[in-house]
Amino acid sequence: MARISVKVDGIAYEDDVEPRLLLVHYLRDRLGKTGTPIGCDTTNCGACTVLLDGRSVKSCSVLAVQADGCDVTTIEGVSSNGEWHPVQKAFHEEHALQCGYCTPGMILASIDLLKDDPDPSEDAVRQGLEGNLCRCTGYCNIVRAVRRAAQEMRVTTP
C-alpha cells in the first residue's frame, strides 16, 4: 500500500492505495466520484478524462499514486457556486450530447483545449478532441458547442 494525498474537486483526501490502483477506480470506487465514467481499457475513448493540475488526462491511464500531491478536477467540480461552466452550458444549448456517457470527458477535454486555443477553428476542435470518442452525436454539435463556449468565455474573461 502507498500513502497518497490528493485534492479532488477542492477537497483534500489522504488514502492508502495499492500501487496498481487506477486513478479512475480511485475516484469512482473509493471517493464515489461516479461522474467520471469508464468507456474502454486502452486509453482510446477518453470518457474518463479529468484535469490533473489543470491539464486533461485520461484517468484510466494514470495510477492513483501518480496523482499524489496533485489537484484533480472531475466533471463534478467544474461548476462554481452552482453556476455551470460555459462549456457545460454550451453542450446543453447546442444539443452536444445524447446518451451523455462521453460528455464528462468531452467537457473536460474541451476546457483544456480552450486553455491552449481560446478561439479554435472547426478543424482545431476536431483535431483537439480526437482522443475523445462519442457514438451518438456525430460530433457536429460538439464542435458547435466548443466554439460557442469559446465565444462566451472570450466575452466574459477579457
Add this chain to the structure above:
Amino acid sequence: MTEQLDAGAVAQQIREHDALDAPGGGSEVGRARRRKEDARLVTGRTQWTDNIQLPGMLHVAFLRSPMAHARITRVDTSAARTRRGVVGVFSGQDFAGEQGSLPCAWPVTADTVIPEHPPMAVTTVRYVGEAVACVVAVDRYAAADALEAIEIDYEPLEPVLDMTEALAEGGPKVHEAGNESFTWKFAGGDIEAAFHEAPVVIDRTYVQQRLIPSAMEPRAVVAQTDGDHFTLHSSTQIPHVLRVMLALTTGIPEHKLRVIAPDVGGGFGSKLQVTAEEVLCLLITRRLGKPVKWTESRSEGNMTVHHGRDQLQNIRVAADADGRIRGVQVKLLADMGAYLMLVTPGVPLLGAFMYNGVYKMDAYDFTCTGVFTNKMPTDAYRGAGRPEATYAIERLMDELAVEIGVDPMEIRRRNWIQHSEFPYTTICGLTYDSGNYEAATDRALALFGYDKLRAEQSDRRERHDPVQLGIGISTYTEMCGLAPSRVLGSLSYGAGGWEHADVRVLPTGKVEVVTGTSPHGQGHETAWSQIVADSLGVPFEDVAVLHGDTATSHKGMDTYGSRSLVVGGIAVVHACDKVKEKARQVAAHLMEASPDDVEFSEGRFRVRGTGTSQTIQEIALATFAAHNLPDGFEPRLDASATFDPENFSFPHGTHLCAVEVDTETGATAIRSYVAVDDVGNVINPLIVEGQVHGGIAQGIAQALFEEAVYDSDGNLLTTTMADYLVPSAADLPNFTTDRTETPATTNPLGVKGVGEAGTIASTPAVVNAIVDALRPHGVHDVRMPCTPERVWRTLRTGGGEPA
C-alpha cells in the same frame, strides 16, 4: 437542374428558426426545446449501472474461452478459491441444472434450428469469448486476479468461420444439427417473367462486414435479492422484455423480479438482448444471497456484445433498356454466429421488405439462409436489416445508371414512386402511406450544388488529377415504428409491437407520464413533455417522464427500431385524450353545464358561449379533494393507453456525399455531405437533427472504418478501440442537414421515426461516391470498409472483386 445555395447560411437559418421561442406560449410540439435530461448528464450526477454500490456487494469476473470451437475436458477451480478476497468460483457445470438456455424470440420458420444456448458453457465452447467460469470476490481487482488460477483443459475442434464453406457438405459443424439454421423465402410478382429476355440484367455480390455496435457505456449488471424478490439493474434497452425473458429462463416468477434500466449510455441495438451475464448474475445472487455487480471491460465487450450485419448479399436486377426496373432477386447468407440470440434470425427479415427501396417494380424474390459459424452471435444493430437492403439496392441503382448510360439521379427518378402515387402498395405488400421523394431530392440537390460538383468531377477526370472526385447518392426509405403486432405474428415473432403509457395528473396539477419505452440517449423525457404540454395545456416544466423500471412502469415493449415516438408517443397522446375526457366530466359538473357544451383549449375548460372556465389544474385539485364530483365518478384523472399500430412508418430522404479519392495512396476524404430527411412531423427539431447526425456518422463508419475481424483460428483481432476504429471528430466532416415534412397519415402526430434513418441512408451514399470517383479506372466496387489499403489494392487489381 439545380440552383446553388449557400449550405452554411441555410443551415444557420434553420437553426435560428428552430431556436425561436414561441412568444406567449403557443405550441410546444415543433420547438427546439433544450433537453431536460442534460442537467444530470453535464454535471456528472448520472446513475449508470456501474455507479451502484450496495452494502456487502460482491464483484463478478468471467473467464472466457480462448478457443473458437473446443470440448471442455477438465475444469479445476480449487486454486482460484484460495485467492485473496474470493467468495466463490463457478464453472458451467455448477449452473448446469438451473441456467436454462438463452432465449431466441424469433424462430423465423417452423423448422428453424435453435440450438441450446447455455449462459455458461458446460461441455463445448463455440466462440472466442464464451463464458466458461467466473469468480465472485470482494472487489473487482480480486475477482480479475483469481481468474488466472482457474484451470481449464480444452480439446480443440475445427472451427467454422466462413459461411459458404459452412454450407458445404462434409465440413466441421458448429452444432450437431448442422450449420444451416433456416432458409426463409419471400416473393411478389412473377420473377421469372421479369428476368425473361430482360434487356438489362446486372448481378452483384456485396459483403456486409461484421460490425461491433460500440455503445460508449460498456454493459453492466447489478443483481440483488432479499431471498424472495429479485432486483436486476442492467444497462439495457429492454427492461420489460428482459423481465419476461429472465423469468422464463431462470424460473424466478415474473412478479418477484424487478428490472431497472437506470441511465443507459447508448445501445444502437446492442442492448436489445437477454445476455448470459444478466442470467448468471441473477443465479449468483440467488446462490450467495449477496448483491453482485459485473461490469465488462471494452475488450471483453468487443468479443461478447452481440455483433451486427455480416451478410453476403447476391442481388440481381432485370431492367428495360431505358432503365425501368422489372424485377429484383436477392439471395442472402446471414451469419448467425454460434447461437441464435433474442432476434438474431429476424434481422435479415427486417430487410427483406426493403430491397425494393423507393422503387416500383413488377417482381421481387428473396431468399435468406441463416448460417452458424464459430463467432459471436449477430443481432440487431442500428437499422437491423434495413441498412443492408438499402445498401444493396442503392449500390445497384448506380450500377444500373452506368449500364444504361444516364446520371444516377435520373435512374432513380425514372423508377421511384411519384408523390402523386401515395399511398402506394409496394411489390413487398407494404403500403407506404406518404412521402415526397421529389421534394427531398430537389432540396438536397440545391444544398449540395450537384451540377457544380459534377462539373468539377469532369474537369478532374480530364486533367487526370491524381485526386479524383466522386458523388454518391442514396435515395432511401425504411420501415420503422416496430411494429404492428399482427404483422409480427405473421412473421413468427414471439411478441407484439404495441406500446403503453400512463398519464397521471397530480393534485397540484403537475403531470407524471409513465412510458413503456426505455430511452438511452434519445431524449424521451423532453419530447414526451412537449407532447403532453400541448395535449393537456400544462407547462412543459410541469411534466415528468418516468421510464425504465418495471416497478413503476409495469408495461412496455421498450426502445428499438425507431419505435418510441411512432408507437410509444401515440400511446401518450391517447392516454392524454382519456385524461381530458375525464376532466371534462368534472369541469362540466363544477360549472353546472352539459359536458357537450364544455370546450377545452390551452389547458382551460370553457362553457361554450359564456365566460365561465376552469383550468385543468383546478380540475385536478377538485378531483383530488373529491368533495363535489359527478355521481359515480372515480376520483382520479389518471388514464392509461396501449397503442398497437396498424402499419409501419416510412421515413425517407435523399443523402448526397462528395468524396475525394487519392488514386496514388487510396486515401479518401469526405468533402461534403448533405442529408435531407423526411421523418414526417417533428416534435423537437434539435433532437431530430442530433439523431440524423449520429446516424450518418455510424453509416459512414461502416463505409470507411469499421470491421470486426476474426483470424483463421477464430480469434477476434479487433478487441480494442485501437483495432476497431470507431471514428473520432477528426475522422468526420460537418454534415449539412435539412428536412422536408410529409406527415404520416397513420398516426395522430403525423410522425415517422428517426433513430435509424441516418445510418440506413449514409453507407451507400459514401461507397457510391468512392466507386463513382474510380469508375474511369475500371472500378465497379470497393469492399467495405473502404480503407486506404483496400481502395489502393482495388485500383491496382482494376475491378471490384472483394479484396
